[in-house]
Amino acid sequence: xxxxxxxxxxxxxxxxxxxxxxxxxxxxxxxxxxxxxxxxxxxxxxxxxxxxxxxxxxxxxxxxxxxxxxxxxxxxxxxxxxxxxxxxxxxxxxxxxxxxxxxxxxxxxxxxxxxxxxxxxxxxxxxxxxxxxxxxxxxxxxxxxxxxxxxxxxxxxxxxxxxxxxxxxxxxxxxxxxxxxxxxxxxxxxxxxxxxxxxxxxxxxxxxxxxxxxxxxxxxxxxxxxxxxxxxxxxxxxxxxxxxxxxxxxxxxxxxxxxxxxxxxxxxxxxxxxxxxxxxxxxxxxxxxxxxxxxxxxxxxxxxxxxxxxxxxxxxxxxxxxxxxxxxxxxxxxxxxxxxxxxxxxxxxxxxxxxxxxxxxxxxxxxxxxxxxxxxxxxxxxxx
Numbered sequence: 333x334x335x336x337x338x339x340x341x342x343x344x345x346x347x348x349x350x351x352x353x354x355x356x357x358x359x360x361x362x363x364x365x366x367x368x369x370x371x372x373x374x375x376x377x378x379x380x381x382x383x384x385x386x387x388x389x390x391x392x393x394x395x396x397x398x399x400x401x402x403x404x405x406x407x408x409x410x411x412x413x414x415x416x417x418x419x420x421x422x423x424x425x426x427x428x429x430x431x432x433x434x435x436x437x438x439x440x441x442x443x444x445x446x447x448x449x450x451x452x453x454x455x456x457x458x459x460x461x462x463x464x465x466x467x468x469x470x471x472x473x474x475x476x477x478x479x480x481x482x483x484x485x486x487x488x489x490x491x492x493x494x495x496x497x498x499x500x501x502x503x504x505x506x507x508x509x510x511x512x513x514x515x516x517x518x519x520x521x522x523x524x525x526x527x528x529x530x531x532x533x534x535x536x537x538x539x540x541x542x543x544x545x546x547x548x549x550x551x552x553x554x555x556x557x558x559x560x561x562x563x564x565x566x567x568x569x570x571x572x573x574x575x576x577x578x579x580x581x582x583x584x585x586x587x588x589x590x591x592x593x594x595x596x597x598x599x600x601x602x603x604x605x606x607x608x609x610x611x612x613x614x615x616x617x618x619x620x621x622x623x624x625x626x627x628x629x630x631x632x633x634x635x636x637x638x639x640x641x642x643x644x645x646x647x648x649x650x651x652x653x654x655x656x657x658x659x660x661x662x663x664x665x666x667x668x669x670x671x672x673x674x675x676x677x678x679x680x681x682x683x684x685x686x687x688x689x690x691x692x693x694x695x696x697x698x699x700x701x702x703x704x705x706x707x708x709x710x711x712x713x714x715x716x
Contacts, residue, residue, distance in 0.1 A: 497575030
């Protein structure tokens with residue numbers, strides 16, 4: 333019989349970087365955790381890296397725990413931490429990219445629990461081949477005529493957009509046209525203002541979100557944004573953030589896949605600013621050209637933004653289809669629970685056995701090398 337979701341616990345493994353900030357994987361996990369909690373799940377998020385300040389973290393409900401004291405020195409130490417959590421499922425926030433995350437991946441596989449991977453859907457060659465029970469790929473289905481859900485144990489899920497604050501309840505007056513800048517990184521704000529300053533014959537309302545609204549207001553004034561059209565705001569809750577994007581004619585965002593997809597899902601064309609980390613130009617598939625701008629030169633950005641402020645690139649048909657692609661956290665939870673509602677598969681045990689055998693081989697090699705090193709050191713001492 334399937335376990336009651338009220339008795340289920342998920343372990344989610346994520347990462348963050350501090351400077352420049354890379355936090356999308358972590359906050360996607362937080363959004364998923366918040367939805368799973370409404371279904372009765374308990375969640376432990378183990379994050380490798382700093383925990384950033386954000387309104388989503390100020391009032392987490394009981395049953396969601398976030399820790400960043402994760403052990404990355406060895407697979408064995410991480411595995412002890414993970415086992416102590418006693419999870420029913422483990423969710424990896426993104427495919428592992430280096431030594432530390434690889435060790436955490438291997439510890440996750442050794443738990444012998446249903447194993448899920450959250451990733452991005454860049455194009456038809458994205459999924460790859462990962463040893464998990466199911467890959468959940470963040471993307472926009474309506475831009476892909478064939479995405480072959482279910483092939484090689486993967487499905488595409490929509491952006492994790494929940495409630496959207498309506499225009500009359502937003503912290504800025506309604507205005508058209510309006511541009512929202514997700515200036516969580518100063519370089520995004522500065523590059524966005526440089527484009528806006530070049531629009532000498534247009535004067536959109538500009539809403540800038542940042543960790544330092546006073547500094548943002550000064551930068552907006554220096555860029556020539558009239559005070560009556562400039563609004564510098566602190567970070568907002570998700571519903572307000574999505575409301576500001578949805579009510580804007582364009583957004584200026586970092587070169588992160590999730591920010592791009594969320595803006596497109598809200599029918600707000602994003603202009604992406606390179607921060608030296610994140611997506612690169614070739615990763616944004618041509619299906620999004622015309623609905624997103626990526627790493628163009630200043631003159632091209634100016635003309636692109638001018639066209640968006642004059643006429644939206646989203647027609648009525650695309651708007652209608654995108655309105656159905658805002659429930660990704662619920663889709664993920666459905667897929668995860670569907671796997672857990674089935675009897676444990678042989679694949680889970682085989683994966684655990686493969687990783688255990690690999691650990692044993694590496695431990696044997698390590699011990700042999702250590703013994704050889706000790707012997708060589710002894711011989712050197714005798715020769716001396």
